[in-house]
Amino acid sequence: xxxxxxxxxxxxxxxxxxxxxxxxxxxxxxxxxxxxxxxxxxxxxxxxxxxxxxxxxxxxxxxxxxxxxxxxxxxxxxxxxxxxxxxxxxxxxxxxxxxxxxxxxxxxxxxxxxxxxxxxxxxxxxxxxxxxxxxxxxxxxxxxxxxxxxxxxxxxxxxxxxxxxxxxxxxxxxxxxxxxxxxxxxxxxxxxxxxxxxxxxxxxxxxxxxxxxxxxxxxxxxxxxxxxxxxxxxxxxxxxxxxxxxxxxxxxxxxxxxxxxxxxxxxxxxxxxxxxxxxxxxxxxxxxxxxxxxxxxxxxxxxxxxxxxxxxxxxxxxxxxxxxxxxxxxxxxxxxxxxxxxxxxxxxxxxxxxxxxxxxxxxxxxxxxxxxxxxxxxxxxxxxxxxxxxxxxxxxxxxxxxxxxxxxxxxxxxxxxxxxxxxxxxxxxxxxxxxxxxxxxxxxxxxxxxxxxxxxxxxxxxxxxxxxxxxxxxxxxxxxx
Amino acid sequence: xxxxxxxxxxxxxxxxxxxxxxxxxxxxxxxxxxxxxxxxxxxxxxxxxxxxxxxxxxxxxxxxxxxxxxxxxxxxxxxxxxxxxxxxxxxxxxxxxxxxxxxxxxxxxxxxxxxxxxxxxxxxxxxxxxxxxxxxxxxxxxxxxxxxxxxxxxxxxxxxxxxxxxxxxxxxxxxxxxxxxxxxxxxxxxxxxxxxxxxxxxxxxxxxxxxxxxxxxxxxxxxxxxxxxxxxxxxxxxxxxxxxxxxxxxxxxxxxxxxxxxxxxxxxxxxxxxxxxxxxxxxxxxxxxxxxxxxxxxxxxxxxxxxxxxxxxxxxxxxxxxxxxxxxxxxxxxxxxxxxxxxxxxxxxxxxxxxxxxxxxxxxxxxxxxxxxxxxxxxxxxxxxxxxxxxxxxxxxxxxxxxxxxxxxxxxxxxxxxxxxxxxxxxxxxxxxxxxxxxxxxx
Numbered sequence: 001x002x003x004x005x006x007x008x009x010x011x012x013x014x015x016x017x018x019x020x021x022x023x024x025x026x027x028x029x030x031x032x033x034x035x036x037x038x039x040x041x042x043x044x045x046x047x048x049x050x051x052x053x054x055x056x057x058x059x060x061x062x063x064x065x066x067x068x069x070x071x072x073x074x075x076x077x078x079x080x081x082x083x084x085x086x087x088x089x090x091x092x093x094x095x096x097x098x099x100x101x102x103x104x105x106x107x108x109x110x111x112x113x114x115x116x117x118x119x120x121x122x123x124x125x126x127x128x129x130x131x132x133x134x135x136x137x138x139x140x141x142x143x144x145x146x147x148x149x150x151x152x153x154x155x156x157x158x159x160x161x162x163x164x165x166x167x168x169x170x171x172x173x174x175x176x177x178x179x180x181x182x183x184x185x186x187x188x189x190x191x192x193x194x195x196x197x198x199x200x201x202x203x204x205x206x207x208x209x210x211x212x213x214x215x216x217x218x219x220x221x222x223x224x225x226x227x228x229x230x231x232x233x234x235x236x237x238x239x240x241x242x243x244x245x246x247x248x249x250x251x252x253x254x255x256x257x258x259x260x261x262x263x264x265x266x267x268x269x270x271x272x273x274x275x276x277x278x279x280x281x282x283x284x285x286x287x288x289x290x291x292x293x294x295x296x297x298x299x300x301x302x303x304x305x306x307x308x309x310x311x312x313x314x315x316x317x318x319x320x321x322x323x324x325x326x327x328x329x330x331x332x333x334x335x336x337x338x339x340x341x342x343x344x345x346x347x348x349x350x351x352x353x354x355x356x357x358x359x360x361x362x363x364x365x366x367x368x369x370x371x372x373x374x375x376x377x378x379x380x381x382x383x384x385x386x387x388x389x390x391x392x393x394x395x396x397x398x399x400x401x402x403x404x405x406x407x408x409x410x411x412x413x414x415x416x417x418x419x420x421x422x423x424x425x426x427x428x429x430x431x432x433x434x435x436x437x438x439x440x441x442x443x444x445x446x447x448x449x450x451x452x453x454x455x456x457x458x459x460x461x462x463x464x465x466x467x468x469x470x471x472x473x474x475x476x477x478x479x480x481x
Numbered sequence: 482x483x484x485x486x487x488x489x490x491x492x493x494x495x496x497x498x499x500x501x502x503x504x505x506x507x508x509x510x511x512x513x514x515x516x517x518x519x520x521x522x523x524x525x526x527x528x529x530x531x532x533x534x535x536x537x538x539x540x541x542x543x544x545x546x547x548x549x550x551x552x553x554x555x556x557x558x559x560x561x562x563x564x565x566x567x568x569x570x571x572x573x574x575x576x577x578x579x580x581x582x583x584x585x586x587x588x589x590x591x592x593x594x595x596x597x598x599x600x601x602x603x604x605x606x607x608x609x610x611x612x613x614x615x616x617x618x619x620x621x622x623x624x625x626x627x628x629x630x631x632x633x634x635x636x637x638x639x640x641x642x643x644x645x646x647x648x649x650x651x652x653x654x655x656x657x658x659x660x661x662x663x664x665x666x667x668x669x670x671x672x673x674x675x676x677x678x679x680x681x682x683x684x685x686x687x688x689x690x691x692x693x694x695x696x697x698x699x700x701x702x703x704x705x706x707x708x709x710x711x712x713x714x715x716x717x718x719x720x721x722x723x724x725x726x727x728x729x730x731x732x733x734x735x736x737x738x739x740x741x742x743x744x745x746x747x748x749x750x751x752x753x754x755x756x757x758x759x760x761x762x763x764x765x766x767x768x769x770x771x772x773x774x775x776x777x778x779x780x781x782x783x784x785x786x787x788x789x790x791x792x793x794x795x796x797x798x799x800x801x802x803x804x805x806x807x808x809x810x811x812x813x814x815x816x817x818x819x820x821x822x823x824x825x826x827x828x829x830x831x832x833x834x835x836x837x838x839x840x841x842x843x844x845x846x847x848x849x850x851x852x853x854x855x856x857x858x859x860x861x862x863x864x865x866x867x868x869x870x871x872x873x874x875x876x877x878x879x880x881x882x883x884x885x886x887x888x889x890x891x892x893x894x895x896x897x898x899x900x901x902x903x904x905x906x907x908x909x910x911x912x913x914x915x916x917x918x919x920x921x922x923x924x
Contacts (some may be wrong), residue, residue, distance in 0.1 A: 029524075036549045037526055037535075037549050040535060041525055043508065084514075101523070107523060140550035149511055150512075150514035336511070338509060338568070339567065340570075341569065341571055342571070346507075397482065410805035
């Protein structure tokens with residue numbers, strides 16, 4: 001189990017009063033406090049780590065969130081915000097003395113402005129829900145995490161989520177215009193709005209990716225884009241991970257930026273094919289999904305040039321999707337990839353390191369060697385064009401030794417990413433999972449500076465305090481760096 | 482996902498099967514997104530992932546079911562949208578079936594809940610009793626207004642009386658055990674599950690099925706001894722009556738299989754189809770010859786749309802110029818993963834086929850769900866009707882009597898897919914279609 005800060009004894013002792021106080025602020029079914037009903041909230045998408053929370057609240061409005069925050073602030077109670085609970089880094093892992101603040105009921109689209117190409121939505125709207133709300137008019141919301149079906153925009157903002165198509169369209173931060181947030185004191189703030197950039201400091205930039213530690217996001221204004229004229233996906237099959245990695249590097253180095261450039265290795269191809277029936281090449285060691293978009297002529301031109309590059313790497317097959325259904329199946333497999341690995345292993349840890357694309361062949365080779373060393377299988381499924389790796393380390397949670405090994409293996413992979421010039425997390429966030437590795441990436445001085453920013457927003461460290469930083473007392477805010 | 486069962490617990494075959502299901506789940510949360518109750522209620526506990534967690538805890542601890550667990554498991558529609566969505570291949574159906582049996586064994590429900598469940602379990606699978614009950618409900622209808630607004634029991638009673646159709650059609654003669662001969666050269670021989678509730682609520686569906694199949698050269702057997710598939714009691718967690726119903730069907734069809742033989746067991750109520758296709762699993766620990774027989778029956782079970790596709794259905798009438806909204810019943814699209822066949826058949830028959838938004842979401846019917854959980858079912862019904870109306874259809878086609886009953890009476894012409902297919906291949910025009918065409922001024 002992952003270490004947690006010492007629960008506040010006084011909060012645990014006042015549990016009944018705290019629950020009663022919260023009940024006074026919310027509709028009757030908006031507070032969950034019975035031990036049995038709290039259990040399903042003990043974990044998120046990283047189920048290896050678990051902690052039953054003090055209480056769960058499910059507010060329906062920003063005002064209710066503000067009331068809950070003001071109450072918790074007054075009472076000195078910690079708060080862990082939670083969206084769909086799909087975090088792969090344990091970003092919504094509860095604490096024994098914390099209120100889990102679930103935003104799933106705030107799932108309304110508030111406004112769509114086609115003329116100015118933006119939409120205002122509540123934090124609990126799913127990522128795909130935004131696109132679904134605007135696609136009738138030919139628009140879409142670009143960042144597309146693989147969990148986009150379920151994950152919520154509030155969580156996307158807090159983790160600065162990416163996705164397959166971010167190679168072309170950028171990550172959440174690049175598609176965000178404004179936020180309505182509730183501070184730890186319960187104050188409602190509007191940051192940015194339905195316009196490009198904001199005067200003054202870039203608060204939006206600071207809050208995006210702040211992992212629920214600076215404020216609670218309740219409403220989001222996003223940029224919506226008009227969809228492309230058309231898009232086509234190609235499957236390129238290769239004889240080894242290293243060869244496919246080298247091909248990715250050549251494509252990127254040639255100056256072509258496909259809308260998506262995704263990598264899957266043999267175990268991933270087989271697991272995903274069993275789920276999606278997408279016609280993936282089962283004879284390949286590694287496969288790339290390469291998508292281009294534009295007019296038919298543009299697509300042909302790009303696909304032709306990409307095929308030429310692929311052909312230099314002795315591909316087993318190159319197959320261009322012939323229909324919208326085929327493309328949908330290709331993406332269904334890719335987006336369901338992590339879950340599909342559940343077909344071949346009961347548990348996995350999903351890493352999220354990034355590396356320069358030029359180091360792909362080398363890093364993939366070394367991950368393969370480590371896999372043999374640790375005796376644990378790895379499935380590689382990742383955003384190759386961005387150099388954002390997702391090695392999935394397969395283990396058996398019913399075997400504690402296998403879990404311990406998986407954790408060490410994961411840490412080694414992330415150290416390797418940093419060593420070759422990359423970083424610990426591309427899009428899943430640090431959460432609780434990579435917290436203790438932050439020292440690999442940052443010096444103590446750098447970490448203390450970041451902690452001071454947290455302290456400026458949340459002096460009492462009440463908001464999601466067990467995440468992102470190795471556990472230790474924060475430095476004093478007044479002390480000069 | 483990690484599980485904590487003792488070796489002793491795992492000796493129970495049901496627990497062992499559930500352990501396998503739980504181990505497959507990686508807790509990714511995709512299922513939450515397409516779960517109707519999570520979409521409506523926004524609580525992890527009313528999502529598949531939350532229920533899996535509650536069930537896991539209940540089974541691991543071996544504790545009797547508690548009110549909290551029962552509340553959230555009861556709210557599950559068993560629509561199985563989660564299984565379509567799940568990338569890991571978690572068999573939620575088997576897990577929740579096990580949980581329901583476990584609840585039935587270890588939990589004592591309030592008296593009115595027990596009474597209602599007992600009545601439904603007695604009446605629905607027996608066409609004769611059900612017909613009497615529907616007449617009774619019709620007579621009692623004026624009482625609806627007098628029922629108190631509050632209280633679970635009253636809400637359910639109101640749902641029961643409101644759902645009963647205003648007109649109970651007279652029984653049909655085609656559903657008694659008999660052999661309907663093929664017209665012309667015989668191309669196949671099938672058993673038809675004549676079912677229970679459907680033949681009371683709308684006998685025209687079986688009539689259309691038999692007409693169409695015999696015209697296509699198929700001999701249709703309504704086997705003696707076959708009846709309710711067992712789904713109704715199975716979903717209430719009543720293991721023994723469900724197994725008894727299933728066993729009667731397996732026996733009846735096995736006699737046919739050993740006699741003149743069967744090419745398929747055709748089912749035109751997809752809720753039943755999902756269960757018959759699962760007989761193999763239900764009987765997996767039964768002694769010989771039941772296990773093999775059940776597997777054989779499940780392997781032969783086909784939805785009518787699957788069988789018609791295999792047969793090569795073709796219309797004989799000219800395209801009627803009507804737009805059909807295809808309502809995909811959950812048991813068909815999620816339970817059996819049959820999605821393209823009914824739409825392709827309707828198109829082939831000459832209809833313009835449209836699909837509503839949120840087609841993956843349940844209409845709230847879900848077996849007896851609309852009687853047990855009228856509030857959630859009502860909200861899902863309104864949502865479904867709005868989505869269907871938005872397609873501006875002339876007719877709505879569905880492959881399940883439950884959905885047809887749930888969505889009827891709201892101004893949409895609801896029909897079974899096979900009724901439209903029969904009409905376009907020479908059968909009589911269904912009354913609902915004629916009415917719609919009169920409205921359009923097309924006749």
